[in-house]
Amino acid sequence: MTTARIRDFLRTRRPEGPCLVVDLDVVRNNYTAFRHALPDSAIYYAVKANPEPEILKLLASLGSNFDCASVAEIQMALAAGATAERISFGNTIKKERDIARAFELGVGLFAVDSHEEVEKVARAAPGARVFCRVLTDGEGAEWPLSRKFGCVPQMAVDVLVYAHQLGLESYGVSFHVGSQMTKVDAWDSALADAKRVFAQLAKQGIFLQMVNMGGGFPTRYLRDIPSAEEYGKAIFASLRKHFGNNLPKTIIEPGRGMVGNAGVIKAEVVLVSKKSDNDEHRWVFLDIGKFGGLAETMDEAIRYPIRTERDGDDMEPCVIAGPTCDSADVLYEKNMYPLPITLTVGDEVLIEGTGAYTTTYSAVAFNGFDPLKAYVI
Amino acid sequence: MTTARIRDFLRTRRPEGPCLVVDLDVVRNNYTAFRHALPDSAIYYAVKANPEPEILKLLASLGSNFDCASVAEIQMALAAGATAERISFGNTIKKERDIARAFELGVGLFAVDSHEEVEKVARAAPGARVFCRVLTDGEGAEWPLSRKFGCVPQMAVDVLVYAHQLGLESYGVSFHVGSQMTKVDAWDSALADAKRVFAQLAKQGIFLQMVNMGGGFPTRYLRDIPSAEEYGKAIFASLRKHFGNNLPKTIIEPGRGMVGNAGVIKAEVVLVSKKSDNDEHRWVFLDIGKFGGLAETMDEAIRYPIRTERDGDDMEPCVIAGPTCDSADVLYEKNMYPLPITLTVGDEVLIEGTGAYTTTYSAVAFNGFDPLKAYVI
Numbered sequence: 101m102t103t104a105r106i107r108d109f110l111r112t113r114r115p116e117g118p119c120l121v122v123d124l125d126v127v128r129n130n131y132t133a134f135r136h137a138l139p140d141s142a143i144y145y146a147v148k149a150n151p152e153p154e155i156l157k158l159l160a161s162l163g164s165n166f167d168c169a170s171v172a173e174i175q176m177a178l179a180a181g182a183t184a185e186r187i188s189f190g191n192t193i194k195k196e197r198d199i200a201r202a203f204e205l206g207v208g209l210f211a212v213d214s215h216e217e218v219e220k221v222a223r224a225a226p227g228a229r230v231f232c233r234v235l236t237d238g239e240g241a242e243w244p245l246s247r248k249f250g251c252v253p254q255m256a257v258d259v260l261v262y263a264h265q266l267g268l269e270s271y272g273v274s275f276h277v278g279s280q281m282t283k284v285d286a287w288d289s290a291l292a293d294a295k296r297v298f299a300q301l302a303k304q305g306i307f308l309q310m311v312n313m314g315g316g317f318p319t320r321y322l323r324d325i326p327s328a329e330e331y332g333k334a335i336f337a338s339l340r341k342h343f344g345n346n347l348p349k350t351i352i353e354p355g356r357g358m359v360g361n362a363g364v365i366k367a368e369v370v371l372v373s374k375k376s377d378n379d380e381h382r383w384v385f386l387d388i389g390k391f392g393g394l395a396e397t398m399d400e401a402i403r404y405p406i407r408t409e410r411d412g413d414d415m416e417p418c419v420i421a422g423p424t425c426d427s428a429d430v431l432y433e434k435n436m437y438p439l440p441i442t443l444t445v446g447d448e449v450l451i452e453g454t455g456a457y458t459t460t461y462s463a464v465a466f467n468g469f470d471p472l473k474a475y476v477i
Numbered sequence: 478m479t480t481a482r483i484r485d486f487l488r489t490r491r492p493e494g495p496c497l498v499v500d501l502d503v504v505r506n507n508y509t510a511f512r513h514a515l516p517d518s519a520i521y522y523a524v525k526a527n528p529e530p531e532i533l534k535l536l537a538s539l540g541s542n543f544d545c546a547s548v549a550e551i552q553m554a555l556a557a558g559a560t561a562e563r564i565s566f567g568n569t570i571k572k573e574r575d576i577a578r579a580f581e582l583g584v585g586l587f588a589v590d591s592h593e594e595v596e597k598v599a600r601a602a603p604g605a606r607v608f609c610r611v612l613t614d615g616e617g618a619e620w621p622l623s624r625k626f627g628c629v630p631q632m633a634v635d636v637l638v639y640a641h642q643l644g645l646e647s648y649g650v651s652f653h654v655g656s657q658m659t660k661v662d663a664w665d666s667a668l669a670d671a672k673r674v675f676a677q678l679a680k681q682g683i684f685l686q687m688v689n690m691g692g693g694f695p696t697r698y699l700r701d702i703p704s705a706e707e708y709g710k711a712i713f714a715s716l717r718k719h720f721g722n723n724l725p726k727t728i729i730e731p732g733r734g735m736v737g738n739a740g741v742i743k744a745e746v747v748l749v750s751k752k753s754d755n756d757e758h759r760w761v762f763l764d765i766g767k768f769g770g771l772a773e774t775m776d777e778a779i780r781y782p783i784r785t786e787r788d789g790d791d792m793e794p795c796v797i798a799g800p801t802c803d804s805a806d807v808l809y810e811k812n813m814y815p816l817p818i819t820l821t822v823g824d825e826v827l828i829e830g831t832g833a834y835t836t837t838y839s840a841v842a843f844n845g846f847d848p849l850k851a852y853v854i
Contacts, residue, residue, distance in 0.1 A: 148802055148844045169802040172845030191844070193748050193762045193800050196822075214750030216822060235752060246804040248760075252753040279804075371570050373591035375612060376629040383625075385570045391772075391838065398775070398805065423570050425525055425546040427623040427656075428775065445573075445593060461768065464839050464848045467525045467568070468549030471841045 101320070101452040102364045102407065109477050110366055110448075118367045118388040119473040122150070122455050124158050126362035130328075131162050134317075134354055137332030140347070144188050146315050146355030147173040149456040154476035155359060156180030167315075167353040171198045174205055184208070188312075190274075190353065192217060192233055192249050199224035211274060211312075213251045215262050222266035229271035230263050231312050232256040234297065236275045236290045250275065253293045257300045264306050272310030272348065273297050279356060280402070281316035284326050284334035288341070295342040311339075312351040319360025319453045322403055328357070356456040363455025365393065365472070369447040370423055382418040384439055386449065389422010389429040393472035394451070395461035397431040405452040410440035424467040478697070478829040479741045479784065486854050487743055487825075495744045495765040496850040499527070499832050501535050503739035507705075508539050511694075511731055514709030518727040521565050523692050524550040526732030526833040527740070531853035533557030536735075544692075544730040548575045551582055561585070565689075567651075567730065569594060569610055569626050576601035588651060588689075590628045592639055599643035606648035607640050608689050609633040611674065613652045613667045626653065630670045634677045641683050649687030649725065650674050656733060657779070658693035661703050661711035665718070672719040688716075689728040696737025696830045699780055705734070733833040740832025742770065742849070746824040747800055759795040761816055763826065766799010766806040770849035771828070772838035774808040782829040787817035801844040 103123045110121065134143055144167040145159050151173060156166070157180045165186040166177040177187050184206025189199070192213040199210065203225035210221050213233040221230055235250035251259065260270040275290040294311045301308055313335065318325045339347055371385040388394060396402040406420075417436035422429035431437075443449075462471040480500045487498065511520055521544040522536050528550060533543070534557045542563040543554040554564050561583025566576070569590040576587065580602035587598050590610040598607055612627035628636065637647040652667040671688045678685055690712065695702045716724055748762040765771060773779040783797075794813035799806035808814075820826075839848040 146802075151842070151845065168845070170845035172842070172847075176845065191800070191802050193798075195745070195747055195764065214748065216748055216750055220822070246807055246810070247752055248798055248804045248807055249802070250752070251750075255751075255753050258754075368572070370572055371591065371593055373593055373628075374632075375624055375627070376632050377635075387572065395768075395840075421570075421625055423568070425523075425568050425626070427625045430623055430625055433623070445597070460841060460843045462841050463772075464837060464841055465528070465549070466837045468528065468545070468547035468553070470549075 101361050101405065102450050105477055106364050109475065113475075115366065115473070115475065117470065117473065118365060118392060119475060120363050120365050120393070120454060120459055122152065122155065122359065122363040122474065122476045124154060124362070124476060127155055127158055127359055128162065130358050130362065131159060131164060133328040134352065134358070137328035138335065138350070138352060141313070141350040141352045144190070144351050144353045145358055146353045147177060148460065149355030150359045150363070151176050151460065152474055152476050153180060171201045174202055174207060178205065188351070194220065196220040196224045203228065209271070212259060212263065213249060215259060218259055218263045218266060218268065222263070222268055227267060227269065229269045231272040231274045231310060232259045233274045233276070234290070234293050236277055236293070253297050256297050260297070260301055260306065260308070261304060270301065270306050270308060272308045272312060274312030274314060276314035277316040279316055280318045282318050282325055284330050285338070286316065287313060287335045288338040291338045291342045298348070308348065310349040310351060312353065315353040315355050315357065317354045317357025319356050319456065321453050322405055359455040360453050361455060363458070365451040365454040365458065367449050367451060369443060369445055369449060372444060381436060382416070384418050384420050384443060385423060386420065387423050388472065389424060389431060391424055391426065391429055391463040391466040392422060392469060393454070393458040393462040394422070394431060396457050400432055400435050403432070403435070404454060406437065406439065407450040407452060408440055408443055408447055410442045410447070413440040413442045415439060416441050424469065426467070478738050478782065479827050482854055483741050486852065490852070492743065492850070492852065494847065494850065495742060495769060496852060497740050497742050497770070497831060497836055499529065499532065499736065499740040499851065499853045501531060501739070501853060504532055504535055504736055505539065507735050507739065508536060508541060510705040511729065511735070514705035515712065515727070515729060517724070518690070518729045521567070521728050521730045522735055523730045523732030524554060525837065527736045527836065528553050529836070529851055529853045530557060532736060548578050551579055551584060555582065565728070571597065573597040573601050580605065586648070589636060589640065590626060592636060595636055595640045595643060595645065599640070599645055604644060604646065606646040608649040608651045608687060609636045610651045610653070611667070611670050613654055613670070630674050633674050637674070637678055637683065637685070638681060647678065647683050647685060649685045649689060651689030651691060653691035654693040656693055657695045659695050659702055661707050662715070663693070664690060664712045665715040668715045668719045675725070685725065687726040687728060689730065692730040692732050692734065694731045694734025696733050696833065698830050699782055736832040737830050738832060740835070742828040742831040742835065744826050744828060746820060746822055746826060749821060758813060759793070761795050761797050761820060762800060763797065764800050765849065766801060766808060768801055768803065768806055768840040768843040769799060769846060770831070770835040770839040771799070771808060773834050777809055777812050780809070780812070781831060783814065783816065784827040784829060785817055785820055785824060787819045787824070790817040790819045792816060793818050801846065803844070
C-alpha cells in the first residue's frame with residue numbers, strides 16, 4: 101500500500117520524525133470507486149477521518165459533499181470550496197450556538213437522535229432539514245460502535261414527528277453499521293428499519309425522502325476486504341428489497357474507506373530490548389504510539405500492516421510500543437506482532453493504511469512530543 | 478476540591494468552551510507536603526503530568542528538580558529557571574540524537590533499562606550518570622503500569638555493570654510502583670529489590686548511590702487517600718529496613734500527586750437524552766470527552782468527582798459521554814455515574830482532580846474540536 105509516489109517522497113524529502121504521507125491519487129481512485137459502486141448515492145466525505153486541506157480541496161473539486169462533526173469542520177469544508185448545501189452537520193450532539201453558527205453559514209441539514217436535539221435545531225435553525233439516527237447493532241465491525249449514537253426506530257418516528265411539529269423538515273433517517281465493516285450485507289437490517297420508519301411516518305402524512313447509510317466502509321489492513329463494487333451491489337439489492345421501486349435518495353459517508361489506504365506513517369525504531377535474559381519476546385519501541393496518532397490500536401482493535409527494509413529476514417513475534425513514559429502506550433502486546441529478528445535501533449518502519457483517524461487523534465504535546473505531521477502529495 | 482480562587486476565576490472570567498483551571502496555591506501546598514513528608518528525598522516533578530510554564534516556574538522557584546520525558550520537556554524546565562543539573566532525562570526510550578541534545582544542554586542524568594540504551598548513552602553522553610529501572614508488579618494502582626518500563630533486577634545488575642564498563646557512572650536504580658498508588662507499603666518490595674541490586678554491584682566494586690523511588694503518589698478522586706505524611710513514614714521505614722544506617726540518596730517523582738488536585742475542568746452539558754422511551758438510563762453528553770483531555774477515563778480507570786449546581790437534587794445513575802462522533806468517546810458506561818435528575822442542556826459541570834494528565838493528552842483537533850485550554854491562576 102506504500103505507493104511509488106510515497107516512497108519517492110520519503111526517499112527524496114527525508115522528513116525528520118514520525119509523519120504521515122497521503123497520496124492524493126489513491127484518494128481520487130477511492131472516490132471514483134464509490135461513485136461507480138453506488139452511482140445513485142450522494143457521497144458525503146466524513147471530514148473527521150482526515151481534514152487535511154488538500155484532501156478536502158480534491159474531494160470538493162470531484163463533486164463530493166461533506167459530513168461535518170463541528171463548526172470548525174464546516175469552515176474547513178467551505179474553505180476547500182464546498183458550498184453550504186453540500187454540507188451535513190452530522191453530529192447528533194451539538195451546542196445550540198454551534199447549530200446557529202452552522203445555519204448562519206448556510207448549512208441546512210442536521211442530524212438528530214432525541215427530542216432535545218430537535219428543539220435546539222428548531223430554535224437555532226428554523227425550517228432546516230433533519231434526519232434521525234437509528235441505533236443498529238454494528239455486529240461485524242472491527243472498531244465497533246457503541247450505543248452512543250441514535251435511538252431505537254420507534255423513538256425515531258416520534259422524534260421526526262416532533263421535528264415536523266416544530267416546523268422542521270423531517271427529511272430522513274440515518275444509521276451507521278460500524279466502522280471498518282467487512283460484511284457487505286451489514287446494511288440490510290438497518291435498511292429494513294429505515295423502511296419501517298418511512299412507512300410509519302407516511303401513515304401520519306410525513307413523507308421522508310432520504311436514507312443516510314453512513315460510513316463503515318473498510319480499509320484493507322492485514323486481511324482482504326470486499327471491493328467497493330461488492331458493497332454497492334449488496335446495498336443496492338437491500339434498497340430494492342425494502343423500498344421496491346420507490347427508492348429514496350441515499351447518502352453514504354465514507355471516511356476510512358476514502359482515505360485509509362491513501363496514507364502511510366513513516367516511523368523509526370528507537371529501541372529493541374528484552375526485560376530479562378530469558379525473555380522470549382523482544383520489545384520494539386517506535387517513535388510513534390497511541391498518543392502520537394495510533395489511537396485506534398486501543399484494545400488492539402486495528403492491526404496495521406508494518407513494513408521494514410528487512411522484511412525478507414526471519415520474523416519473530418514481538419511487543420510493539422510507543423515512545424512515551426505512559427504504560428498504556430503499547431500498540432500490540434496481547435496479540436504480538438511478527439517483525440524481522442534483525443530489526444534494530446534507527447531502522448525506518450512504514451505503517452500502512454494510516455490515512456484515516458491518525459493525525460487528528462494525535463495528542464497536543466504528550467510527554468513533550470510533537471503531534472503527528474502530515475504531508476499530502 | 479474546587480478552590481475559592483478557581484470559583485472566583487470561573488465566575489468573573491466566564492471562559493468559553495471547556496477549560497482547565499489550575500490553582501498554584503494548591504501546587505505550592507503539595508510541594509511543601511512532599512518536602513516535609515520525605516525531607517531527605519530530592520523532588521523531581523514529573524513534567525509530563527502538566528507542563529504549564531507557570532507550574533514549572535513555581536516549582537523551580539521552590540527548589541524542585543524535574544523529571545523529563547523528552548528534549549522538549551527539558552527545554553521547558555530550563556526555560557522555567559531550572560538549571561541542567563536539576564534535570565533527569567527519565568524516559569528509558571530515547572533517540573540517540575535526543576540524548577546528545579540533552580547532554581549538550583547540560584543534562585547528566587539518564588534512565589536506562591537495557592544494554593542497547595546504555596550503548597546509546599555511552600556514545601551520546603560520555604561519562605554521564607545512569608540509573609537502571611527495575612520492573613515492579615504495580616499491584617494496587619488504579620492506573621496500572623504494564624511491563625513496558627524496566628527490566629528484572631538480575632538484568633539491571635548486568636545493565637549497570639555494562640554501563641560502568643562503557644565509562645558511564647552507574648549511579649542507581651529506579652522503579653515505579655504504579656500511578657495513583659493508594660497502598661503506602663507498595664514501595665517496600667521494590668526497595669528490597671533495589672537493595673539487592675546495590676549489594677550485587679558492590680561485590681563487583683561498583684557502588685551505587687541513588688534510589689529513584691518514582692511517582693505513583695495519588696490524587697484524591699472519589700475515595701480518600703493516605704496523606705503525604707503517611708507515605709513518607711512508610712517509605713522511610715522501608716528504606717531503614719532494607720538499607721539500615723547506610724541510606725542511599727533518594728529521589729521521588731510526583732506528577733499526579735503534585736498537580737492532580739490543583740486543577741478543575743469546567744465543562745458544559747450539551748445534551749441529555751435517552752435511546753428509547755423505556756430506557757432506564759439517561760445519556761449525559763458533555764463538551765469534553767476522552768479525546769479532549771479525559772483520556773484517563775480509558776477503561777473507566779479514573780473516576781473523577783463531578784460537581785454541578787444541582788447537586789442537592791435527586792440523583793440517578795447515567796452514562797456520561799463526550800461530544801465527538803466517535804463511539805469510543807464514552808467516559809462512564811459500564812459503571813454509570815450518579816448525576817442530578819434535573820441536570821439539563823447548558824448546565825455547567827466541574828470535573829475535579831483534573832490537574833494532571835489532561836491538557837497534554839488532548840487531541841490536536843479531533844472532530845475539529847480545539848484542544849483543552851488551560852488557565853493557571
